[in-house]
Amino acid sequence: MKNLWLTTAMLLVTASAQPLWAQQTAGELFALWASEDGILTVEEWDAGIDSSFGEQAVDLGPITWDTDTDGIITMVEFEAGAESSGVFQELTATEPAPEDMDRVLANHNADTTDSAITLDNVGQLQQIWSVESEHPISHVPLIEGDRIFFADWGGTVYAADAASGEVLWQNTIAEPMTQWPWHGFAGTGATDGDRVYQASVEGTAYALDAETGEVLWQTEIAEDEHAGNQSRLMTWDGLLFIGLQSVEEPLTAMMENFEPNFRGKVLALDAATGEIVWETQLVEEPHNGVAVWSSFAVDPMSGTLYFTTGNNYTGEATELSDAIVAVDARTGEIKWAHQTTEHDVWTMAMPEGPDYDFAGGPQLFTAVIDGQPRLLVGAGQKSGIFHTWDASTGEPLWATSIGYGGVDGGIHGEASIGGDRIIAWSNNSYIHTAPPEQHPASIKALNPATGSHLWVNDKAQPAEINAAGYLSGNVYFLGSLDRSLRAYNAQDGSEVWSTETPGPIISSVRADDGRVFVSTGAPALFGDWAGGRNTVTAFGMPE
Template sequence: MKRIFWVRSAIGAALCLALLYVVQGSTAMGTGAGRWTVYGYDLANTHYARDEHHLGPSNVASLAVKWAFTTTGIVPATPAVDHGAVYFPDGGGKLYKLDARTGHPIWTRTIAALTGTAGAVSRTTPALHGHTLFLGTLAGAHMIAVDTRTGALLWKRQLDTHPAAIITQSPVVHGGRVYVGVSSREELFAADNAYPCCSFRGSVVALDAGTGAVLWKRYTVPAGYTGGAVWGGAPSLDLKRRTLYVTTGNNYTVPPSVSACVEAAGDDPVAAEACLAPDDYIDAVLALDLRTGALKWARRLQGFDAWTGACYFGGDWCPDPAGPDYDFGTGATLFTAGQGAERRDLVGAGQKSGIFWALDRDDGSVVWSTLVGPGGELGGIMWGVAVDESRIYVPIGNNGQVEYTLQPSGEVIDWGSWSALDTATGDILWQTPDPTPGAQTRGPLTVANGVLYGGSMSGDVHALDAETGDVLWSHPADGSVNAGPAVVRGTVFWGSGYESFGIGTPGNTLFAFDLP
């Protein structure tokens, strides 16, 4: 079996613009002081709590546990916070509304009871709008709408009837519509030789927020191909352009003629990519019309990449040749570089290859790309980056324990790290290793008032100086941390526990940290 590990090189420095960074106001508008109502804090998916002024580099070292709420399972989602309440699901199949001040439960619901699907759970951040909470589920691939006041079900909608379909991407809501991507477990099911691999196709769906009616559905791969799951982070919205940006994963299978063509291409990645159908939008950033779902542009950034869990765990369903499994592990993030006539709107995303890409928002052309750290099937870059007025913050998981050199220190490590990139050029400004040697740093990041917050699979949470990368504060959790925190009015809400692909340790706590 031949495995192909092509990675497109970082695009030339001549394209990089020495520009200052400015967040686009129309799409990066925060959810408001005292609120965190979507996965990435805002429609631009920046994970930047720009309204936070209580915590900063000078006092974050004094953070202490305010309260800790015990759940029925792992807490891998960033919680949503609104009007003094915290909303989140757990791995035990519960959905909670807690009092943000005390941690006392206001109501608890069982997701299986809401969907009617046995064993249904969620790992996504709820999207809040008015008195409605929107949440995607794993088993059954349902989107549900719940009344935030009572926890009562308002509507439910199955987004894909494929038995392996799931929703791991967090939804966003705007203008009376809910937007979300659809993924699947089929890539993992393929490790079982008895499973008839493969038939799932990834998609992006827009629903009516009031009724749950599907307004449009856009598949990411054509008939005859499988995969193209839309699973990482959340979509981002550009209201000025009326455009939705999403990222996609790898193919599971391709037609036999394509496999033969790729085999014949040998070590020529350009020839191999030419074997794929033009509308096989894998390992790509897509720009879609908000109203219709029509494709505005797509930028495929890996080339050929057919892969299943059989390539990792063993089994007959590993494609031959196989790709490197270099999905986009994060959703798209919107930011703007430059001043005056030099301003340029960009969309960025992190890939499991370890590369962060910055593209022109109008046509998808590559402006710059940076290899931040080692790639791998489990990252590379996963789940979510953060962006403030001057830097992009990127986690590197490095599940393969590959040695690499941190910049500018020159330290050589073989575990996870956090990095800050210049938003105009992609230059690495600093890199900080996880304080626990051997640990992976895979979860989404949050930046607020000069502090970067990141969790570790070691079972710790950390706060770093956003300007220097210095670790300012650390605290043990009760299990691996693959969730991002919500930082609201001086309180950091953070979940613990993660178990997947044989990595991570269980935990079942939502923590609230604040100053004594």
């Protein structure tokens, strides 16, 4: 039995005891099992019943039908209600599979289903509030209900009213190593509604009460004194996922005779207690490197966690560097991995390889290939290539160039996936100490099934770094280091709006409820060209 993606209105029946993929209106995924009595109620559909099934009619609310005689239920037969015996085998795909899976778990950086921002009104956006900090903010704004959560490089976590920007609470909980090029909360936390989770560059994870900011637990996540987090955390099924990175690459040039010994790994913590549930080591002694810099994706049906990795530091390269990795989300056991760049060994003091880390995390999406819906996973690399694999097997499917690679070139953030397209951006051979307008970035829209271009906006805007855009309806937002936020028509790539921001945008963009949120900052590592204020800033429609 093949895995199938279905639109909301579809329900499949089978004599097999194996689960099928299914999609519910709310956008959450469920494993669909047949009920023991052969009648599947709405309540059982929500719960996911695991039991045997005979060839009987299935009742989901007002819809009742039998399996078709040829074993295939087409769209037309479904709408009419096939009334004949037989065993279901497959669904004939007639259009791309739906996009409305859980967008957070799939890591889509998009919401195309219900956007208050349109091509007609995007020009009305204006700054509505800004919260300032003493320290750079590269934390992606986390929106939960009417609140927004973020943190800064100084070790302070904030909660603010999403509509007004009023700071509801703030709590300085980490002691950053300010002599490091990046420090404090340079990564991005997560929230499950009740708790806010953070993990510092210095190697400590925290859970805070979302209402009060009180620290509920803290856990040391790294044994290496130069290791910690700069990735984006993710929660699922009571687990908190964290990827480790290190500041050792720049320290090789900052400290005489410095020898890197960091070894990358991914951890899962119990979200309620902070206890470490599992760790997956990505490189063994005497090798080093293989950091996790970006975000995660989770397939809840198979219980698979996906992440991407960076280069080795010194010595020989290992097989999990510059790779995508799929693991069992509950145990950390590796299911499959695929390396895209071999022999990538790099530090600032000894730049032997190209430094083609994955700066973009994995993203799950569906596409119809050879007439069948397939679950795919894609990710963007600093080589400038967006790669795609079969999410179940790791089979490479297609790879498309978005821009030119380099240390700060190539893809430096996740794509946005929605509608019938993938929108990705890439720097072109950029170095972060150079003024961003000297190295314009490219934006391209791709066909999810083939990777072919739907449109190209070459040299669209000044360079960006470590940030994803956001697709809101038919409007694609992307920040820039030149202190500006731009919006593009998702259908043809044309620029439709731009505005100045208080400082260089150094986080992914987020949009929600007619508002757009960005984080800004000018870290010292950028050099003399950078300036401006450290803020989280919101744009919205005039009242």
